[in-house]
Amino acid sequence: xxxxxDELIDSIKCLPGVGPxxxxxxxxxxxxxxPKGARRLANSILNSFELLGKCTSCNNFSETPTCxxxxxxxxxxxxxxxxxxxxxxxxxxxxxxxxxxxYILMGRLSPLDGIGPKDLNMGxxxxxxxxxxxxxxxxxxxxxxxxxxxxxYITELLKDLGKKLSRIARGMPSGSEIEYTDSGTLAQxxxxxxxINQKF
Amino acid sequence: xxxxxDELIDSIKCLPGVGPxxxxxxxxxxxxxxPKGARRLANSILNSFELLGKCTSCNNFSETPTCxxxxxxxxxxxxxxxxxxxxxxxxxxxxxxxxxxxYILMGRLSPLDGIGPKDLNMGxxxxxxxxxxxxxxxxxxxxxxxxxxxxxYITELLKDLGKKLSRIARGMPSGSEIEYTDSGTLAQxxxxxxxINQKF
Numbered sequence: 001x002x003x004x005x006d007e008l009i010d011s012i013k014c015l016p017g018v019g020p021x022x023x024x025x026x027x028x029x030x031x032x033x034x035p036k037g038a039r040r041l042a043n044s045i046l047n048s049f050e051l052l053g054k055c056t057s058c059n060n061f062s063e064t065p066t067c068x069x070x071x072x073x074x075x076x077x078x079x080x081x082x083x084x085x086x087x088x089x090x091x092x093x094x095x096x097x098x099x100x101x102x103y104i105l106m107g108r109l110s111p112l113d114g115i116g117p118k119d120l121n122m123g124x125x126x127x128x129x130x131x132x133x134x135x136x137x138x139x140x141x142x143x144x145x146x147x148x149x150x151x152x153y154i155t156e157l158l159k160d161l162g163k164k165l166s167r168i169a170r171g172m173p174s175g176s177e178i179e180y181t182d183s184g185t186l187a188q189x190x191x192x193x194x195x196i197n198q199k200f
Numbered sequence: 201x202x203x204x205x206d207e208l209i210d211s212i213k214c215l216p217g218v219g220p221x222x223x224x225x226x227x228x229x230x231x232x233x234x235p236k237g238a239r240r241l242a243n244s245i246l247n248s249f250e251l252l253g254k255c256t257s258c259n260n261f262s263e264t265p266t267c268x269x270x271x272x273x274x275x276x277x278x279x280x281x282x283x284x285x286x287x288x289x290x291x292x293x294x295x296x297x298x299x300x301x302x303y304i305l306m307g308r309l310s311p312l313d314g315i316g317p318k319d320l321n322m323g324x325x326x327x328x329x330x331x332x333x334x335x336x337x338x339x340x341x342x343x344x345x346x347x348x349x350x351x352x353y354i355t356e357l358l359k360d361l362g363k364k365l366s367r368i369a370r371g372m373p374s375g376s377e378i379e380y381t382d383s384g385t386l387a388q389x390x391x392x393x394x395x396i397n398q399k400f
Contacts, residue, residue: 044208
């Protein structure tokens with residue numbers, strides 16, 4: 001085969017979830033069917049590295065020192081939500097039920113992948129949380145082993161700030177049926193059951 | 201969101217089989233986890249367009265005017281196999297049961313997608329098949345509606361050359377069971393049944 005083509009296929013494999021077969025298909029597709037799109041892709045990758053930095057407030061990717069969301073005067077500055085990835089931010093925003101600020105860890109503690117507290121810039125998180133405006137901090141890492149470990153680490157890190165700390169609720173998903181729920185989730189839903197308010 | 205990031209996500213969506221959600225995930229992955237791989241991807245896309253052309257003999261992508269396979273003196277020059285895509289060539293080579301030459305159409309006739317005979321450079325195919333060395337031409341387009349139509353078109357196109365034309369066999373897949381075969385395949389296997397040689 002052609003070396004240039006091999007290099008293209010190999011470099012496409014760096015995308016998450018793309019194996020050798022998909023990479024080969026994508027390479028031929030770009031070359032044969034969408035040269036314009038391919039050039040655009042190449043240029044926007046290079047552009048991104050040139051133009052994008054991290055927001056000094058929330059740690060998200062941003063073209064400006066502080067991102068639009070952090071500059072938005074309508075956001076509630078008293079409450080800070082700590083999340084793993086920018087994609088989680090999009091999910092939170094889609095719920096339209098949170099109007100506070102965010103801090104994005106850009107990952108989770110994962111010793112097996114060699115990601116420790118230093119890799120996640122936990123110092124930056126601490127500094128952000130010290131901000132006097134912030135009264136409550138919601139930890140919204142994933143409910144995976146790594147997410148749980150990260151939440152525990154953050155709780156330890158921030159406890160001397162004396163601020164209200166919370167974690168988003170774990171339990172049965174909305175619309176779910178007990179019959180089809182996995183036992184781990186159900187066990188959590190039992191142990192974290194909520195007292196029903198009977199004062200009407 | 202950031203415009204630069206939006207542009208990156210949007211440009212990743214040009215890859216086949218990648219929707220908005222995957223594109224977003226890929227974009228953040230490239231930015232956060234694999235900047236080196238991302239730059240390599242961008243550069244190898246741009247390189248490919250600069251360095252790759254089409255082989256004058258088989259129409260495959262190649263860095264040289266004629267590709268290595270077409271230059272290989274060990275290949276049987278008497279037999280030409282017409283396929284749709286370079287990925288099909290890889291599949292044929294993996295079988296180790298074909299040592300002839302290839303011609304790659306780089307697509308199939310597909311009126312619904314606006315791909316007609318001119319888009320597939322059928323003139324180039326005709327010229328290639330005129331080569332006096334070639335004695336047999338195997339049509340190995342896919343067994344889809346478009347592939348069948350393409351095979352019919354090619355048969356018409358080449359019939360005045362007076363060369364042996366064949367098409368790869370259609371039937372039950374190797375190792376398959378009748379119970380689990382779709383009826384279209386089974387019907388074909390019945391109508392294209394092969395006489396058993398009883399002369400031992």
